[in-house]
Amino acid sequence: MNHSDLPTRRRVITLSSTMAASLALPGWARAQTGEPIKIAALIPLTGGGGAYGPTMQRAAELVVNxxxxxxxxxxxxxxxxxEDDQTNPESAVRAARKLIDADKVCAIIGTWASSVTTAVAPLCYENKVFLATVSGGEAITSMPHHGYIVRTQPTSALLGAVFANFIADQGGKNAYFMGPQTPLSQSYGDTIEQQMKKRGHVSHTLLYEDKKSSYRTEIGQVLRDNPDFIVLGGYVPDTAVVVKDLFRAGYKGKIVGMAFGVNQKLVEAVPLETLENVYMIGSSPAVGAESYKRLLRLLKTDSLDPYSCQIYDHANLVLMSIAKAKQATGTGIRDSIRSATHAKGGKPVDNAVDGIKLINAGQPVDYNGASGSCEFTEKGDVMNTFFRYEQIRGGKINLIKIA
Known part of the structure; x- marks a missing residue:
């Protein structure tokens, strides 16, 4: 299938179910065989997260197919x-309303930007639609979501602590966080400040408008404090402007960025000298897991970003939960997602097809995902995750470690 020939904004995937499967169901279920189970991927096909959306879409499609x-x-x-959320909360809310009110989906998966997830989350839990997200914003699972939200991305507090540890390990004592004016950026900045303070060091935070053509004024303000480490928390478009302005300003200290903004797309967008020796840290897929290797084969690629692995897991988790609940509802998914995918003594599986077969046979399942274990706290936060540490040298991204 050539995905470049398909509409960008919206796609629908349907395949006929088999007659044998229909006849094996009880009467109440056979009456519904003509009605498809609808789930939705609300992802950034354009905007700041547009680099990730297309692969996320393909990963989710693979599971459904x-x-x-x-x-x-x-x-x-x-x-x-x-649906394309355009990495924009207002666009995302419009899309979510259509998915919930008109399309009657039982689950939405893959929301990326924390500002988007924060905006659509109330629509989901108020309408009892299950939401699985790759957003790290601390407030997302602090909402009164009544169990209708899980996330596979580490929280902003955890990621902020990882950055503070890295800065300290590199000898940094005076850091500055620069990011766009969003609640997530503020959370990152606050966490890094708190964690640096615990070590007897300092960190400051500067938030900027994310669509400016120059940040020379902001950078002048940052450099007056002589930071030995600058943390970049923006997306690729604004980060590209920031790193070029830092280079022009003659900054000689170290730079570390969030992987959603400092990545291959950024390397391709700016002069190589502006990124020499820049570090990046982000959540990592479970690169040793069979599910990760399986997804690599299916997508015919050598490596995968964490978000595509996470939405692949979302789709698998949701469909196994529906099978376990024996109903295609957000409430059914909420009530069964933990028992359906991580039952005590469950047989290890890495895909929904095998998981559903076991569930239908009354056997317990233990799902091992491409992004990690996919076990969630009562609050909905993922329990275990990996982080990837990299550095840019000579225009190439070099892996330091995964931990």
Whole structure:
């Protein structure tokens, strides 16, 4: 299938369920075999997160295609609706309202930017639609979501602590966090300040408008404090401007960026000298897991970003939960997601097709995801995660470690 020939804004994936699967169901379920189970991917195909959206879409489609080819869930085909949130809260809310009110989806997966997830989350839990997100904003799972939200991305507080540890390990004592004016950026800045203070060091935070053509004034303010480390918390478009202005200003200290803004797309967008020896840290896929290797093969690629691995896990988790709950509702997913995917003594699986077969046979399942274990606290935060540490040298991204 050539994805470049498909509409960017919205796609629907449907495959027929088999007659045998339908006949094996009880009467109440057979009556619904003509009604597809609808789930949605609300992802950034454009905007600041646009570099990740297309691969995230393909990862989610793979799960749905495989499950439908194997007979669907509850004898029904699965329909995946894809909407572009444009990395913009207002656009995301409009798309979410349509998905919930008109399309009647039972789950939304893959929301990326924390500002987007924060905006659409109330629509989901108020309408009992399950939401699985890759956003790290601390406030997301602090909302009164009644169990309708889980996230596979480490929280901003955890990631901020990882950055503070890295800065201290590199000998940094005076850091400055620069990021766009968002609640997530403020959370990162606050956490780094707190963690640096515990070590007897200092950190400051400067938030900027994210669509400016120059940040020379802001950088002049930052450099007056002579920081030995600058942390970049923006997306690729604004980070590209910041690193060029830092280079022009003659900054000689160290730079470390969030992987969603300092990555291959940034390397391709700016002069190589502006990124020499710049570090980056971000959540990492579970590169040793069979599910990660499986996804590599299916997508025919050599490496994967964490967000595509996470949405792949979202789709698997949601469809197994529907099978376990025996109902395609947000409430059913909420109530079954932990028991469906991490049952005590469960058989290890790395995909929904195998998981659903076991669930239908009354056997426990232990899902090992491409992004990690995918076990969640009662609050909805992922329990275990990996971080990837890298450095840019000579225009190439070099892995330091995964821990």
């Amino acid at each position: 495989e499950v439908n080819a194997a007979g669907g869930v509850l004898g029904r085909k699965v329909q995946l609706l894809v």
